[in-house]
Structures are given as structure tokens and as C-alpha cells.
Amino acid sequence: MAKKSDKPSKKQGKPRVHKELSGFEVSIDQFGELKTNMAIEKLNEFLNENVDDKKLAERNDYDEMKNQRRKRVEILSTRLTFPLTPIYIFMRTLASILLFFSVLTLSAQQVWPDELIITPEKTNYIKTSTHKEVMEFIHAIISKSENAFLFPMGISKEGKEIPVVVLSKDKIKTPAEAKASGKPVIYIQGNIHAGEVEGKEVLMLLMREILLGNKNYLLENQILLFAPIYNTDSNDKMEKGRRPSQEDSPLEVGLRETSQGLDLNRDGMKMEAIETQSLFANVLLPWDPQVFVDLHTTNGTWHAYSLTWAPGYQTSGHPALYEYVNNNLLPEITSTIKSKYDLNFGPFGDYYLREGWPPKNFYTYNHQPRYLVNQFGLRNRMSILSEAFAHERFYQRIHSTYRFVSEILEYTNTHASEIIETNKRAETETITEILAGAGKTKKGVRFKMVPLKKLDTFLTYDYIQKQKADGALENIRTGKIVNYENVTYHAKFEATTYATIPSGYIIPARFSKIAENLRQHGIKVETLTKAVTLTGEVFQIEKFEKAKQAFQGHAMAQAEGEFVSSSKRFSKGDFKVEMNQPLANLIFYLLEPQSDDGLLTWNFFDEFIEANKVENKPVEFPVFKYVNKPK
Structure with a gap:
């Protein structure tokens, strides 16, 4: 059941300016602080007061004093409509000086150029x-x-x-x-x-x-x-x-x-x-x-x-x-x-x-x-x-x-x-x-949002329901802040698809754009200095889909298929990305073919996959996952 917040969030009023005829101007800035066009040094001299901010901040009642000051500032900043009689001007000027005294005993304001x-x-x-x-x-x-x-x-x-x-x-x-x-x-x-x-x-x-x-x-x-x-x-x-x-x-x-x-x-x-x-x-x-x-x-x-x-x-x-x-x-x-x-x-x-x-x-x-x-x-x-x-x-x-x-x-x-x-x-x-x-542990590459917890308190502006002419209900926001309990907060992500962590990846030399992206991320990418044969697994793409509506100029891609064990020979000049480096988790997310935010998602492999007519037969994903290290 909804109930009013015991202590709803305070809303600061719009900054106001109050002009005094005594020769200075007072305004309240976004921090609830008081500003003036009269130099602070002159006011300190007038009040014979030197303030130590740090000592004041150590006081147990510092925050209470600040709240009291805010109330006094709000009183000063309210626009009044009294006639500007001499006695009114005198009293307002006196009140301003007294207010400055109380403010300056709390905090000496910096005057910025x-x-x-x-x-x-x-x-x-x-x-x-x-x-x-x-x-x-x-x-x-x-x-x-x-x-x-x-x-x-x-x-x-x-x-x-x-x-x-x-x-x-x-x-x-x-x-x-x-x-x-x-x-x-x-x-x-x-x-x-x-x-x-x-x-x-x-x-x-x-x-x-x-x-x-x-x-x-x-x-x-x-x-x-x-x-x-x-x-x-x-x-x-x-x-x-x-x-x-x-x-x-x-x-x-x-x-x-x-x-x-x-x-x-x-x-x-x-x-x-x-x-x-x-x-x-x-x-x-x-x-x-x-x-x-x-x-x-x-x-x-x-x-x-x-x-x-x-x-x-x-x-x-x-x-x-x-x-x-x-x-x-x-x-x-x-x-x-x-x-x-x-x-x-x-x-x-x-x-x-x-x-x-x-x-x-x-x-x-x-x-x-x-x-x-x-x-x-x-x-x-x-x-x-x-x-x-x-x-x-x-x-x-x-x-x-x-x-x-x-x-x-x-x-x-x-x-x-x-x-x-x-x-x-x-x-x-x-x-x-x-x-x-490597070769055994699996980590998530696709995720779904699930509930994390029930919120003990949830502050929101309230809505009321009104029935429209056609009988449908319409939600109308009010200006009242209410506190709802036991609202479920969805902020946890569970893996729906997993992949095995490899010792590293091999990227054919023709995919230099992939290597460039990895290096821009700060990932160490090496080049094979000789031909090597590696065992591991390769992903067979059986289904390749692209979004019909563009996002950030991209038709977001998704591949379905399965990994199969394989032994392959790679040439001198191909790229090698070892996983035993600090950014291993980022490498994994970028290069896994089923990743929900990897380079395949962002169309880095489209040309290759589509050229091999994936709609007619499975296509081997060009990035190879190896378990034994190249020698």
C-alpha cells in the first residue's frame, strides 16, 4: 500500500535575487549559499570577524546550523510588497546586516573573479x-x-x-x-x-x-x-x-x-x-x-x-x-x-x-x-x-x-x-x-535481466487513474511524492548462453580490421612468425540473422550454431591473441561468435559470412579458439 514518505525529498526553490537600497545585492545560489556584491573582506572588517571554515566543519551541530541558515536565507529572499518607506528601508538594511553576521560566523564565502x-x-x-x-x-x-x-x-x-x-x-x-x-x-x-x-x-x-x-x-x-x-x-x-x-x-x-x-x-x-x-x-x-x-x-x-x-x-x-x-x-x-x-x-x-x-x-x-x-x-x-x-x-x-x-x-x-x-x-x-x-571453464556470452531484490522503500511521484470516455483507464501524474514498499528491482543479469574459455584466439591475416579494433582497446595482439598447427574448436554458423531496423548505423547481427573440435594449421602473418593478459574477459566478449555485444554483433564479419552463403550451408566462423599454445 502506498504511503506518504515520512521525509520527502526537499525541493530547493528557484534562485532568487533580492536587491537592497543599502548598496549591496543578495542572491542564493544552487548550493543554498548566500552571495553578495559587497566584498566579503569588507564585511569581515565591518563585523570584525575572521572565520575558520575547517574548525566550523568539525562542530557536531554544523549541519543543523546550515539548515537554520537556509531558513534565514529563504526568509530574506522572499519578495515583499511593503511600501519603501524610510523605516522599512532601515529595518530591511538592518536585517540584512544581521543576517550577514550569522552567515559569516558559519562560513566565509569565497569571492571568485x-x-x-x-x-x-x-x-x-x-x-x-x-x-x-x-x-x-x-x-x-x-x-x-x-x-x-x-x-x-x-x-x-x-x-x-x-x-x-x-x-x-x-x-x-x-x-x-x-x-x-x-x-x-x-x-x-x-x-x-x-x-x-x-x-x-x-x-x-x-x-x-x-x-x-x-x-x-x-x-x-x-x-x-x-x-x-x-x-x-x-x-x-x-x-x-x-x-x-x-x-x-x-x-x-x-x-x-x-x-x-x-x-x-x-x-x-x-x-x-x-x-x-x-x-x-x-x-x-x-x-x-x-x-x-x-x-x-x-x-x-x-x-x-x-x-x-x-x-x-x-x-x-x-x-x-x-x-x-x-x-x-x-x-x-x-x-x-x-x-x-x-x-x-x-x-x-x-x-x-x-x-x-x-x-x-x-x-x-x-x-x-x-x-x-x-x-x-x-x-x-x-x-x-x-x-x-x-x-x-x-x-x-x-x-x-x-x-x-x-x-x-x-x-x-x-x-x-x-x-x-x-x-x-x-x-x-x-x-x-x-x-x-582454458578448455574447461565456461562463461556467459548472452544475458537476461532478472530480479535482484525487493526495494525496502521506493520514492515516486504518485499517479491516479481516470476513466476516459471510451471506458479505458488513463494514468495522470500528481504532485504528491509517495513511498511504495516491496517494489522488485530488476538489476541482475543471468547468462542464457555459455562458451568455453580458450587459451587464445587465432585471427586470419585478412581480418586486420579485427586486430586493429583489439589493439585500440589495449589488447595485446601478436603476429605469427611461422606456420603452426593448433587444436581447439571452431564455431559452425548455421543461422545468421540481422536486425531489420538500423541501430547506430548498424544492422545488429546474431549467429546460431555449434562448436566442433578441430585441428587447424595457420600461416605466418596470422594474428594471435593470448588470453593470459589482464583484458582477457574483454577479449572473450569481443571475439566469441555468440556474444551479445561482440564484433560479430557489430557487423565486423558480415562480408565474410554473407560471401560464403550461410543461407545455403554452415559457415565456419573465421576466428579459431585454441587450447594448446603455439610453439
Whole structure:
């Protein structure tokens, strides 16, 4: 039965500006903080008060004081309609001074120069930053801090630089220096979809706070890589109405796809986009981040969480990474954010009104490693998906995402060694499993979503049913937040098809495009220096189907058939891919013919299969799985 949430999520009001006749202006920003055009230093001098933020933060009642301050700020920000009599002006001015006194005793506000104020702050959250404005901000901030270094991830199709900013205590500028430091690299990416823009803004805000504000301690035990504007070209193709669920907040946003027409969050396996190739070549492979965070906005489901999250679904990868993020990191961060900021965060998903109301099921997204967050599990690294609630206002989404990323960095800074050790264990045990299980152990290559658990609490906007003239029932959303219990969360993936792990794969020399793709992923691919004979198994394709409707420019393919034992001779120049390497699970997912997201799926083998007229007779899949190693 539905019941009202005991403590529904607080909704911050729209930022307001109150102009005083006493010579200064007061506004409330997205963090509930008070800003003024009167210099803080002058106010401190006037009040004879020097504030130590860190000492205040240690107070047990710090959060309670912040809540009290928010209430006072809301009172000040309310527009009143009293006549501007002299006594009213005097009382309002006096009240403002007293309010500033109480605010400043809690937290001395940093006054930022204009070049370090981001576009949403300048426009009352009506606009988001252009590529030019992002680059100007980055150049301004790195000129003021020796702890920041800018390098280009790559250049987009339209000639725009894709910036990556390295933030480090040790002034690190190269991957070699990062590796030598022994600290984990944390890579956080915004704007993968250029209509989902709060991540872009949040990473600039965090640069400001970490490099020049009070969060420099976050660089003690980690190195941060921020890519605020990954999809550069489409960011500036702004129009109103691009994402209806965001209700034109901000007023205009860019396109989801790149200038090549590709969705960067579906490109992880095929790697066709310039941006994806640049990401792997210049960030993921050389810098080897231990944790990846991808910042998004939801597509419109009316749950009542300010932000939802998901771990990387590891499928055929090592389970330790998923378990650590899902069972340790994310629950702790969610609890901390609720306690500190009274924001409701929860697991990512959607429900469907066609299933009826109230909701009985909540479904996460897909498991495939085409999604970058999921692929990290196959790379023996941790990852987190962040999805801000689309229906909240832009400044609220910035607020939620800022709090989430900040707490992630608090956690990774505190647990840096533990994260490195967990990833290293996954890497080592992956290779051990291959060496021990080649030719015997089976792993999943196709999966289905199944229930994970019952959610103890599920916050959502309520719906009521109304009967239409034709007698059918229509669901109408209300403005009331309710708490449903025992909603089934579907976020587990069970294998439906298995394949045997080999010692390695042989790819005929004519398939150089396959070898190139593997190398782009960071997989070691060798070339046979002499002819060899190997025993193993080959897949006989008996049925080959392609989707009638294109997806990302591809008619997605699927093969059915069976493996048969075989001994084959291979020529000098053919490609050899050994499985005893850290990316073995990724190799397996890419090269298995029945994989639901492998290279066969993405049409890399179409020409060969169709040329051999698979519709008339079985066709031997050209990639051979061997068990004995080539000598």
C-alpha cells in the first residue's frame, strides 16, 4: 500500500535575487549559499570577524546550523510588497546586516573573479556553457594553480579540442609520473550526451573548489582527471525543446549524438567515434584510471530521487568490482548525502505505466559493454553511472550532481589503497582463471535481466487513474511524492548462453580490421612468425540473422550454431591473441561468435559470412579458439 514518505525529498526553490537600497545585492545560489556584491573582506572588517571554515566543519551541530541558515536565507529572499518607506528601508538594511553576521560566523564565502564564474551562475541557471566558455574557464583556472595541467584528449570532427584537466598535489603531467606516484587515477567525464549538461558545469565547479577553494585535501591520495565536455561538437548545437523532460531548464541544450551521428555511450565495443578512439588512446590506456564516473541526466521517469546511480555491470568480468561499488561505495555515499544534505539518491531505473499502478517493478538499463561504465568491469576497473533527475530544475541537478561527485571523491580519497588492491586482485585472478580453466571453464556470452531484490522503500511521484470516455483507464501524474514498499528491482543479469574459455584466439591475416579494433582497446595482439598447427574448436554458423531496423548505423547481427573440435594449421602473418593478459574477459566478449555485444554483433564479419552463403550451408566462423599454445 502506498504511503506518504515520512521525509520527502526537499525541493530547493528557484534562485532568487533580492536587491537592497543599502548598496549591496543578495542572491542564493544552487548550493543554498548566500552571495553578495559587497566584498566579503569588507564585511569581515565591518563585523570584525575572521572565520575558520575547517574548525566550523568539525562542530557536531554544523549541519543543523546550515539548515537554520537556509531558513534565514529563504526568509530574506522572499519578495515583499511593503511600501519603501524610510523605516522599512532601515529595518530591511538592518536585517540584512544581521543576517550577514550569522552567515559569516558559519562560513566565509569565497569571492571568485568573473572568469571563474561559470555560465549558469552568470545567467541565473538559464544557460549552459559553450565549448568556448569551458575552454576559457579552464585556461583561467590553470593559470592560477600549479596543481592543474591541461592536455587534449583529441580533436573532434569539427576541429574542437576535447580538454582533459589533471588535478594533482604533485604537479603531475604525464601517465608515467602518475604511475610512479602510486596514487589511483580517478577519471570523471561530463557531457557524453550534449543535452545532459550538469556534469559539464559540476566538473568546472569542482576544479574551482579543489584548486582554489577549500577542497584541496581531495588531492592527498589520488590524481583526478576531469573531462567536462567530452561531446564537444554537439554541445554548441543548442536549441530550445531538445530534451522535453528537462522542461527547458536550461533554456537550450545541445544534441545527444556527435557530429558523426554517433551515440558515444553505445560506442564502447565498435569504437567508431573520433571521441571514443581519442578517449582510449590518450586517457584510458596511458593513464589507466582505477575508477571511472560518467555523468548523465535521466530520460524522464517520474521517480522521486534527485539522482540515481548504477555500478558497472560486470557480466563476464570479475565480480569483485561490481560488489565493491554496489555493496560498499554507493550505499555509503547515498547514506552520507541523505544525512548531510537531505537529498534522496537511489539505484537507477525506470518503471512502465503500462504495467499498471502502483509500480511493482523498477528496471535498470542494459548490461552490454558498449556502455563505457559496463566495459570497465571487463577491464578490471571500477565505474559509476550518475543520472541526475531530469524533471528537477537545472540548478537542482547541478546541486545533486555536485554533491554526488564530491562524495565519490571523498570516498576514493579515503579508500585509495583499498580500491587499487581490489582492482589488482581482479586482474590477477582473471589471469589465474584463464591459466587454470582454458578448455574447461565456461562463461556467459548472452544475458537476461532478472530480479535482484525487493526495494525496502521506493520514492515516486504518485499517479491516479481516470476513466476516459471510451471506458479505458488513463494514468495522470500528481504532485504528491509517495513511498511504495516491496517494489522488485530488476538489476541482475543471468547468462542464457555459455562458451568455453580458450587459451587464445587465432585471427586470419585478412581480418586486420579485427586486430586493429583489439589493439585500440589495449589488447595485446601478436603476429605469427611461422606456420603452426593448433587444436581447439571452431564455431559452425548455421543461422545468421540481422536486425531489420538500423541501430547506430548498424544492422545488429546474431549467429546460431555449434562448436566442433578441430585441428587447424595457420600461416605466418596470422594474428594471435593470448588470453593470459589482464583484458582477457574483454577479449572473450569481443571475439566469441555468440556474444551479445561482440564484433560479430557489430557487423565486423558480415562480408565474410554473407560471401560464403550461410543461407545455403554452415559457415565456419573465421576466428579459431585454441587450447594448446603455439610453439
